[in-house]
Amino acid sequence: MTEVLSEQTGRGAHSGALLEVDNLHVEFRTRAGVAKAVNGVTYSVDAGETLAVLGESGSGKSVTAQTIMGILDMPPGKITGGEIRFRGVDLLKLPEDQRRKIRGESVSMIFQDALSSLNPVFPVGWQIAEMFRMHRGSSRSDAKKKAVELMDRVRIPAAKDRVNDFPHQFSGGMRQRIMIAMAIALDPEILIADEPTTALDVTVQAQIMGLLAELQRDSNMGLILITHDLGVVADVADKIAVMYGGRIVENAPVHDLYKTPAHPYSKGLLESIPRVDQKGQELYAIKGLPPNLLEMPPGCAFHPRCPYRRDNCVTEVPPLYTISGTRGSACHYWREVIDEGER
Amino acid sequence: MGRYAIRRLLQLVPVVLGTTFIINFMVWQLPGDPFAGRCGQRPCPDAYITAMREQFGLDQPLLVQYWNFLKNLLTGNLGTDFNGVSVAGQLGDAWPITIRLALMAVAFEAIIGIGAGVLSGLKRGGFIDNVVTLSTLFLLSMPIFVTGYLLQWLLGVRLGIITPTVPDEATVPQLIVPALVLASLNMAFTARLTRTSIVENLRSDYVRTAVAKGLTNRRVVGIHLLRNSLIPVLTFLGTEVGSLMSGAIITEGIFNIHGIGGLLWRAINGQDYTIVVPVATLLVLVYLVSNLLVDLLYGVLDPRIRYE
Incomplete structure (x- = not known):
């Protein structure tokens, strides 16, 4: 893939990050109307860096990821604006056959439900080996050998004996390991993990996160970790982008966000994590429902649920205010939110 | 297993x-x-x-x-019929013709039915999809004796492209039109079943994964999508082999083909049970064996099926 891109840009000629999403707009044309799923999302990830994208269902985090991969269903989906630059080249302007070569080779993705995401009628080894056969033209036997090595690498016990087993013969955690093996097969530069641990139980979640972190360290991949679970990201992420209603409402280095959230929504998310020292107290929950994408609230999309709401929140859409070089918050009253957090 | x-x-x-x-x-x-x-x-x-x-x-x-x-x-002693002619001999003459007719019909069902179903399922709402939906509805609403007589009259009598009845030797080219008639209903149903199955699987997560792996569109559809979508279709085709045999009675009657169907038809009218009973038994056996084969094949097609 790098050859394809270097023809156009010259490798490393660009100055920005490895992958940059710039002011992306995506909408879905449905019978009920136009659902604005992504409204001007901007984020970036560099080699060796982990970006956690946080948000509840419908916040646009998965749609953004699918747009990066080029696997968005179009129609009903439609990209109405923005750029996705990989090594400085706008992927959205590349012809399909070049985008296809990037998928799996340079940018790859793992999904939430590994059972339905793996093809039920082919052995897992075959599905991993397909990456080598189709992208690299390896022979069947070579590709299978590499598949076993990969299964070893993601620590599937007795990989050699299990290479011909089918997805349904594995446990949930093992299946997700197979997905990971498939995604890292060709040493991609960017790995997008879309809620990789949501369908797993807690101990397995930790193992999978540990595995992802380790693989990323070894190969210096850029990792985009999409989740709705703040507990998952604390240890692995470098920076966090919090999404709400198709926008990024806060971005920050991970520790800053945990210490002093600068947006009422991120603050609400943090407060709704159960904590040992609050045993016996009622658990905080953000009141209200996520916004209806067909009818976005005017002004700040979060205002109907926001405890800091003032009059201008209903009318003025807050821009992403710069707090410091690496931090931003889309709240008119971010100072207040931070100050209260420090108290 | x-x-x-x-x-x-x-x-x-x-x-x-x-x-x-x-x-x-x-x-x-x-x-x-x-x-x-x-x-x-x-x-x-x-x-x-x-x-x-x-x-x-x-x-x-x-x-x-x-x-x-x-x-x-x-x-294996089937005796003679009421006219003193060997029953086994008559079966032996008629059987290969019916087998040929049925196999051709299955081939048409599979090739045309699956082909049309895949094309219409991939481009749902497109031109081909509409053509297929309409023509399958048309075929499904016509009993095969209507289709049969219609084609016989149109192609055989009016246009003279085929002979209205099939000669004794019943070669493959001579059987094309009768096989199409015999296949028509199942062909239409196969197309619809394939279409539904393709549409359903097109949205599945593993197809999305296959796209995300960077596979060519041809491979995503031809290997990942088709392999899964054809499981119910092949099962249907297999179980319907038995019903093809009974459909053959009408088709063979229309085109005067000297197969099992024609033999059974004449024997029923002549109340010659020496023919009726063995032929009916044979049809039962064909039906049972094809069902058994489908059940066994199902486990090969879908590894999630376990035979304990």
Whole structure:
């Protein structure tokens, strides 16, 4: 893939990050109307860096990821604006056959439900080996050998004996390991993990996160970790982008966000994590429902649920205010939110 | 899998016994004497009727007749019909023609039906999809004797492209139109089933994964999507082989093909149970065996199916 891109840009000629999403707009044309799923999302990830994208269902985090991969269903989906630059080249302007070569080779993705995401009628080894056969033209036997090595690498016990087993013969955690093996097969530069641990139980979640972190360290991949679970990201992420209603409402280095959230929504998310020292107290929950994408609230999309709401929140859409070089918050009253957090 | 196959084979024994008994019983229940009308304009003399009844064992009780039938079936001795012609010989002449016709029909169902279904499922709402939906609706609403007579009249009589009836040798080219007629209903149903299956699987997560792996569109559709979508279709085609055989009775009648269907048709009209019973038994066996094969094939097609 790098050859394809270097023809156009010259490798490393660009100055920005490895992958940059710039002011992306995506909408879905449905019978009920136009659902604005992504409204001007901007984020970036560099080699060796982990970006956690946080948000509840419908916040646009998965749609953004699918747009990066080029696997968005179009129609009903439609990209109405923005750029996705990989090594400085706008992927959205590349012809399909070049985008296809990037998928799996340079940018790859793992999904939430590994059972339905793996093809039920082919052995897992075959599905991993397909990456080598189709992208690299390896022979069947070579590709299978590499598949076993990969299964070893993601620590599937007795990989050699299990290479011909089918997805349904594995446990949930093992299946997700197979997905990971498939995604890292060709040493991609960017790995997008879309809620990789949501369908797993807690101990397995930790193992999978540990595995992802380790693989990323070894190969210096850029990792985009999409989740709705703040507990998952604390240890692995470098920076966090919090999404709400198709926008990024806060971005920050991970520790800053945990210490002093600068947006009422991120603050609400943090407060709704159960904590040992609050045993016996009622658990905080953000009141209200996520916004209806067909009818976005005017002004700040979060205002109907926001405890800091003032009059201008209903009318003025807050821009992403710069707090410091690496931090931003889309709240008119971010100072207040931070100050209260420090108290 | 092996044990499952053996168990399924053993299960066939009571089914075959039951069905053949019912066939014998029903034939025995048919009103009228099969020999009474065999002497032209005059009634047959009693002596002839008695002699014939004795010769074919019709004077015996039903259970004895059935026992003799089973004995003969197992020893492969099918005897002669009422005219003294070897039943096995007639079956031997008719069987290959029907097999040829049925295989051609299955091929049409599979190739045209699956092809049309895939094309219309991939571009849902497109031009091809509309054409396929309309034409399958048309085919599904027409009984095959209507389709048969219509094509016979149009292609055979009006346009003269084919001979209206099939000559005795019934070669593959001569059987194309009858096989299409025989296949028409199942072909339309296969197309619809394939379309539904493709549409359903097109949205599935593993197809999304296949796209995310960077595979070519051709491979995503041809390998990942098709392999899964064809499981219910192949099952349908297999189980319908049996119903093709009964459809063949009408098709062979229309085009005057000397196959099993025609043989059975004439035998029923002549009340010649010496032909009816073995042919019906044969059809039962074909049906049972094709169902068994489908069940075994299902496990090969879909590895999630386990035979305990």
